[in-house]
Amino acid sequence: MDDTSKNKRRIIAVLLVIALAAAAGVIMYVNRTRSYATVTFHMDTYVSYDINCPRPERAVRKMEAAVKECEELFDRFDPSSEIAKINRNAGEAVEVSEQTYVLMFNALELAKQTGGSFDPTIGALSDLWGFGDEPRIPDQDDLAECLANVGFHKVTLSRDEKGGYYVCIAKGQKLDLGAIAKGYTLNEVGFAAYKAGCREGIISLGGNVLLLGSGQDGSGYKVGVRCPDENSNSSALILRLGDTADDTVLSTSGSYERFFWEDGVRYCHIIDPFTGDCAEKDLKSVTVISTDPVHADGLSTAYYVMGIDRTLDALASGEITGVAIDRYGTIYISEDLMDKVVPDSVAEGYELEVVG
Numbered sequence: 509m510d511d512t513s514k515n516k517r518r519i520i521a522v523l524l525v526i527a528l529a530a531a532a533g534v535i536m537y538v539n540r541t542r543s544y545a546t547v548t549f550h551m552d553t554y555v556s557y558d559i560n561c562p563r564p565e566r567a568v569r570k571m572e573a574a575v576k577e578c579e580e581l582f583d584r585f586d587p588s589s590e591i592a593k594i595n596r597n598a599g600e601a602v603e604v605s606e607q608t609y610v611l612m613f614n615a616l617e618l619a620k621q622t623g624g625s626f627d628p629t630i631g632a633l634s635d636l637w638g639f640g641d642e643p644r645i646p647d648q649d650d651l652a653e654c655l656a657n658v659g660f661h662k663v664t665l666s667r668d669e670k671g672g673y674y675v676c677i678a679k680g681q682k683l684d685l686g687a688i689a690k691g692y693t694l695n696e697v698g699f700a701a702y703k704a705g706c707r708e709g710i711i712s713l714g715g716n717v718l719l720l721g722s723g724q725d726g727s728g729y730k731v732g733v734r735c736p737d738e739n740s741n742s743s744a745l746i747l748r749l750g751d752t753a754d755d756t757v758l759s760t761s762g763s764y765e766r767f768f769w770e771d772g773v774r775y776c777h778i779i780d781p782f783t784g785d786c787a788e789k790d791l792k793s794v795t796v797i798s799t800d801p802v803h804a805d806g807l808s809t810a811y812y813v814m815g816i817d818r819t820l821d822a823l824a825s826g827e828i829t830g831v832a833i834d835r836y837g838t839i840y841i842s843e844d845l846m847d848k849v850v851p852d853s854v855a856e857g858y859e860l861e862v863v864g
């Protein structure tokens with residue numbers, strides 16, 4: 509081999525090494541995890557992402573797409589949503605997407621499980637109370653009429669021979685999936701995060717929080733249970749969650765989220781499907797901690813409706829794991845959660861009481 513060919517081979521070898529190093533650099537750069545936080549607004553509430561993963565902006569775009577898809581399907585105030593379509597065609601079977609079918613399936617299961625304290629057919633009652641636009645105390649006759657149409661057992665789900673999905677509500681009924689749609693959406697967000705390679709972070713959608721992974725040092729995340737007082741944005745207590753399970757979920761239902769005052773009484777957006785009443789009772793908030801966002805969301809609403817006695821029983825028996833805050837500032841907490849309370853995190857004016 510002459511000198512020129514030797515030189516050529518040397519140059520090619522050097523170029524190859526440079527190219528390999530550059531490729532490795534690009535791969536390392538792309539796979540480098542970065543922290544990223546952003547807030548968007550969907551489903552009438554804030555969605556906050558605080559994640560740590562490779563290409564986090566891309567991961568958030570994927571998660572946002574999942575949120576938007578759910579919003580378009582489930583927003584009953586949007587005439588083009590599938591829930592609005594079902595409501596317009598009460599009495600007829602309406603073909604829907606698999607997502608809406610699954611959401612409805614979960615809703616009916618939860619309604620059964622909670623003896624109807626959670627009921628997705630309270631739509632007409634919600635409209636009457638006007639929490640979508642102008643809240644007001646309804647006329648008692650109108651309320652009785654709406655109440656007569658509430659009943660999850662009148663909803664039927666079916667499939668046709670081609671595999672199509674159908675939902676049929678009874679004439680006079682209206683669906684309101686507001687109490688589980690966010691939980692369902694968070695579940696979809698969790699899948700989108702996973703597919704996008706995101707394994708670490710906190711995503712919150714209204715009163716629902718999804719934890720991915722167990723934090724940068726593996727010790728979980730500090731998650732606040734909100735003070736259920738009006739105008740308060742602080743925490744009543746802080747829990748350290750996510751250090752044991754892969755995905756942990758926390759869902760809070762509270763009277764402070766949407767309400768109005770009349771003659772000294774506070775009326776909130778959570779309705780008792782048996783009475784049509786939505787006055788705040790003994791509880792200010794119920795928080796359910798679980799690994800299933802749909803259940804956590806539905807159950808927090810249901811136990812808020814059931815009230816303090818039933819909720820404390822459920823916390824004591826382990827039927828739910830969570831926290832309930834009453835109007836006197838007592839924070840009732842499941843025994844299982846006691847070792848997760850961050851020391852000195854209970855806010856002033858609140859008292860912690862273990863149930864179990």
Ligand code: AMP
Nearest residue numbers: 625626627628686687761777778779809
């Ligand atoms: P959440 O914030 O998850 O407790 O959901 C509250 C929302 O669910 C309300 O704004 C209503 O749209 C709807 N809702 C209220 N009461 C009930 C109920 N008893 N069962 C099912 N959905 C309800």
Ligand code: MG
Nearest residue numbers: 687805806809
């Ligand atoms: Mg809920």
